[in-house]
Amino acid sequence: MWRARWPFHIRAAAVSQTMMGAQPFETVVGAHHAEIYRYIRRVTSRATEAEDLSQETFLRAYRAYRTLGPEANVRAWLFAIATNLTRNYFRAEKRRRAALLAASVERREADPEGPEDEARFGEAKMLLESTVRGLPLKQRLAFIMRKIHDLDYEAIGRSLDCSAESARAHVFQALRKIRLSLNGHELPPETSLTHMERPR
Amino acid sequence: MNLKPRVCLEIEGDLVAAATGDAEPGAVRRVEHHIDACASCRGEFRRYREIDGVVGALRRAPAAAESVARAREGLESRLADLRSRLVSYRVFPSPLGHILIARSEHGVSLVEYLGEHTDLGASRLRRVTGVEPQEDGTEIEALYRELLEYLRGDRIRLDWTLDLRLARSDFHRTVLRATAAIPYGAVTSYAGIATEIGKPAATRAVAQALRWNPLPIVVPCHRIIGTSGALTGYAGNQIGLKQRLLAVEGIRAVGTRDDSRVARDTLYHYDRNDLHEYCLPTCGDIARRPIGPVTLLASRELAGALGLVPCTSCRPDLHPLSA
Numbered sequence: 120m121w122r123a124r125w126p127f128h129i130r131a132a133a134v135s136q137t138m139m140g141a142q143p144f145e146t147v148v149g150a151h152h153a154e155i156y157r158y159i160r161r162v163t164s165r166a167t168e169a170e171d172l173s174q175e176t177f178l179r180a181y182r183a184y185r186t187l188g189p190e191a192n193v194r195a196w197l198f199a200i201a202t203n204l205t206r207n208y209f210r211a212e213k214r215r216r217a218a219l220l221a222a223s224v225e226r227r228e229a230d231p232e233g234p235e236d237e238a239r240f241g242e243a244k245m246l247l248e249s250t251v252r253g254l255p256l257k258q259r260l261a262f263i264m265r266k267i268h269d270l271d272y273e274a275i276g277r278s279l280d281c282s283a284e285s286a287r288a289h290v291f292q293a294l295r296k297i298r299l300s301l302n303g304h305e306l307p308p309e310t311s312l313t314h315m316e317r318p319r
Numbered sequence: 320m321n322l323k324p325r326v327c328l329e330i331e332g333d334l335v336a337a338a339t340g341d342a343e344p345g346a347v348r349r350v351e352h353h354i355d356a357c358a359s360c361r362g363e364f365r366r367y368r369e370i371d372g373v374v375g376a377l378r379r380a381p382a383a384a385e386s387v388a389r390a391r392e393g394l395e396s397r398l399a400d401l402r403s404r405l406v407s408y409r410v411f412p413s414p415l416g417h418i419l420i421a422r423s424e425h426g427v428s429l430v431e432y433l434g435e436h437t438d439l440g441a442s443r444l445r446r447v448t449g450v451e452p453q454e455d456g457t458e459i460e461a462l463y464r465e466l467l468e469y470l471r472g473d474r475i476r477l478d479w480t481l482d483l484r485l486a487r488s489d490f491h492r493t494v495l496r497a498t499a500a501i502p503y504g505a506v507t508s509y510a511g512i513a514t515e516i517g518k519p520a521a522t523r524a525v526a527q528a529l530r531w532n533p534l535p536i537v538v539p540c541h542r543i544i545g546t547s548g549a550l551t552g553y554a555g556n557q558i559g560l561k562q563r564l565l566a567v568e569g570i571r572a573v574g575t576r577d578d579s580r581v582a583r584d585t586l587y588h589y590d591r592n593d594l595h596e597y598c599l600p601t602c603g604d605i606a607r608r609p610i611g612p613v614t615l616l617a618s619r620e621l622a623g624a625l626g627l628v629p630c631t632s633c634r635p636d637l638h639p640l641s642a
Binding site: 148152153156157160166169170173174177178181182185186243244247248265266267287290291294295297298301306307308 | 332335336339341363366367369370372373374376377378380386387389390391393394395397398401402405407453455457458
């Protein structure tokens with residue numbers, strides 16, 4: 120009937136509002152957001168900054184996502200973006216209020232940890248955390264990427280614009296400083312006998 | 320402070336790495352060998368392992384889950400906002416001058432004649448608010464290739480999913496949808512579209528909507544002309560482009576640049592009728608009836624594809640128009 124009225128049932132172009140492509144980015148968010156948040160949270164010691172910078176990380180990633188090669192290491196790439204943003208943040212912050220960047224501003228949230236960990240590591244852990252907060256930024260970033268998030272030195276180097284060897288040196292320096300600042304403090308004896316073979 | 324023997328200083332890096340699970344097997348062996356003999360380094364090694372244990376506790380401590388969830392929620396909403404704003408584009412050379420093609424995640428949202436210009440500054444994208452243009456080759460390249468094939472006459476369909484959000488109103492979108500349905504090689508009029516969308520008096524508004532068509536070529540506003548057959552306007556004042564696009568589809572225009580009209584005597588005519596019969600331009604007074612009610616068709620194949628049959632009096636099947 121409508122055909123007699125208007126013979127345009129051959130459509131020249133499909134007009135549609137359906138979503139196309141770009142879906143896999145949802146999976147990237149799902150897989151990595153929490154970790155990136157925790158990374159930035161640990162580096163900045165602040166929940167609001169972690170919230171904002173982790174969001175910014177993924178917004179940047181989304182813009183560039185389609186240009187990323189299929190074999191790219193998405194996780195290392197996200198860490199590099201987050202690291203960059205965090206360093207920029209500290210640069211700006213330094214200019215704004217150099218003095219206020221004391222290591223003590225963290226408003227601690229109650230971390231729901233296992234009671235066993237708390238009992239054994241409670242005080243030592245707080246000591247370690249404050250030492251890490253006092254580390255120079257590059258050492259702090261390298262230490263957290265390596266020791267908390269298990270990134271390899273190649274990836275850490277790319278994040279920090281330096282070689283894998285320099286990245287390793289940053290971690291070494293960080294550990295030395297931690298060692299010195301924990302001097303004289305009783306630490307729980309090592310328990311894990313297998314950790315020398317920890318996956319690297 | 321540096322009272323350590325040189326050998327101990329030299330092995331310190333490996334010792335720290337070995338104690339914190341970060342050393343090559345060779346280094347681990349060297350360290351083990353050394354601390355067998357050196358009590359002070361053995362102490363250091365143990366100390367670093369203790370530190371590594373505390374670091375392990377730090378790794379296991381989860382950040383408060385609710386703050387992660389809150390950050391995630393904020394991210395989802397900012398991401399949705401970005402997605403709706405982000406438009407990737409690229410400018411390409413073409414026989415019709417430079418053409419910008421842009422697409423959002425919903426579909427192709429802009430095809431724009433830039434003439435001599437090759438940069439975003441000349442584009443509408445610069446002036447539209449709420450759009451974040453981003454130059455991006457890969458995805459748009461395929462669209463460009465199809466468009467070139469189309470302009471060469473090697474392709475008659477652009478099966479692109481379209482995003483009509485750059486149109487100025489819902490009325491404009493309605494007009495664009497109706498226009499998108501006009502097949503390759505067919506021509507109708509502004510009045511015809513106005514009737515099609517149920518607003519027969521809105522001819523001028525239809526023309527205005529097509530003037531702002533964000534997707535020329537794809538939404539084939541070049542297939543819409545005046546009821547008399549005059550080409551009227553295109554892309555500002557570029558009737559030449561309209562002529563070329565129609566010529567690709569086998570529709571010739573005659574006359575001067577300022578007064579060019581479709582050569583009706585070279586086209587098949589379809590005036591609505593219950594028998595779905597299409598005619599030669601010489602059938603009665605059909606070539607003098609207004610375009611709109613009458614649809615012009617470039618070929619018998621097109622008429623057949625539209626489900627039309629040859630008129631039994633003028634017999635276009637027996638007397639095809641010469642190409």
